[in-house]
Amino acid sequence: MGFVLNRPSPSNIADLLPELDNPGLVIYEGGPVQNDTLHVIHRMPDVLGGLEIAPGLFWGGSYHDLSRIIKNKAFAHDDLRLFIGYSGWEKGQLEQELKDGSWLVAERFDDLIFGTEPDRVWQDSIKSLGSAYAYLANMPLHPQLN
Numbered sequence: 292m293g294f295v296l297n298r299p300s301p302s303n304i305a306d307l308l309p310e311l312d313n314p315g316l317v318i319y320e321g322g323p324v325q326n327d328t329l330h331v332i333h334r335m336p337d338v339l340g341g342l343e344i345a346p347g348l349f350w351g352g353s354y355h356d357l358s359r360i361i362k363n364k365a366f367a368h369d370d371l372r373l374f375i376g377y378s379g380w381e382k383g384q385l386e387q388e389l390k391d392g393s394w395l396v397a398e399r400f401d402d403l404i405f406g407t408e409p410d411r412v413w414q415d416s417i418k419s420l421g422s423a424y425a426y427l428a429n430m431p432l433h434p435q436l437n
Contacts, residue, residue: 293378294321294332296404297412300375304361307375311361319409321374330377331357332404334370348401369405395420395427 298320305312307329321330332350333339338360339352360366380388388394397419407415417428 292324292380294330294372294374295319295378296372297409299409302375304373308358311358313361313364315364315368316361316371316373317368317409319372319374321376322378324377324379326376328376330374332372332374334401334405335360335366338366348404372404395424 296319300318300320302318303314304316304318305314307318318329320326330350331339331341331352332344332348333341333352334347334349336343336349336352339349339356341349341352344350360371389396395417397416403412403415403419414428417424
């Protein structure tokens with residue numbers, strides 16, 4: 292499972308959970324699977340708990356604590372990302388796609404997840420791969436626009 296990092300949703304937290312109105316909190320479209328679920332990626336295990344999915348990076352946690360920090364605006368935007376839905380693969384599917392060269396794999400960078408504007412995530416990810424891939428950074432999202 293994974294999350295699309297660069298697609299802000301037109302929805303806001305109040306659309307999903309009216310009791311958590313916080314206009315400054317951006318919700319992202321995490322992917323096409325189960326768009327009726329809300330997921331959180333964060334760097335606040337002491338506050339939210341959750342499952343450590345990479346060093347210092349956590350998924351999920353306490354809804355009660357999440358609602359408390361959202362209501363009280365007691366979080367840094369660079370430590371929390373909310374997603375509607377997720378991206379998913381069947382068992383072995385992602386491994387095969389990687390083997391087939393269908394994905395470009397970059398090292399994980401927390402600043403891409405939390406500190407990069409959504410419209411810069413793709414370009415910054417591509418740049419991290421080196422000059423051989425630089426031409427991809429400015430390609431349009433839809434190849435037919437070339």
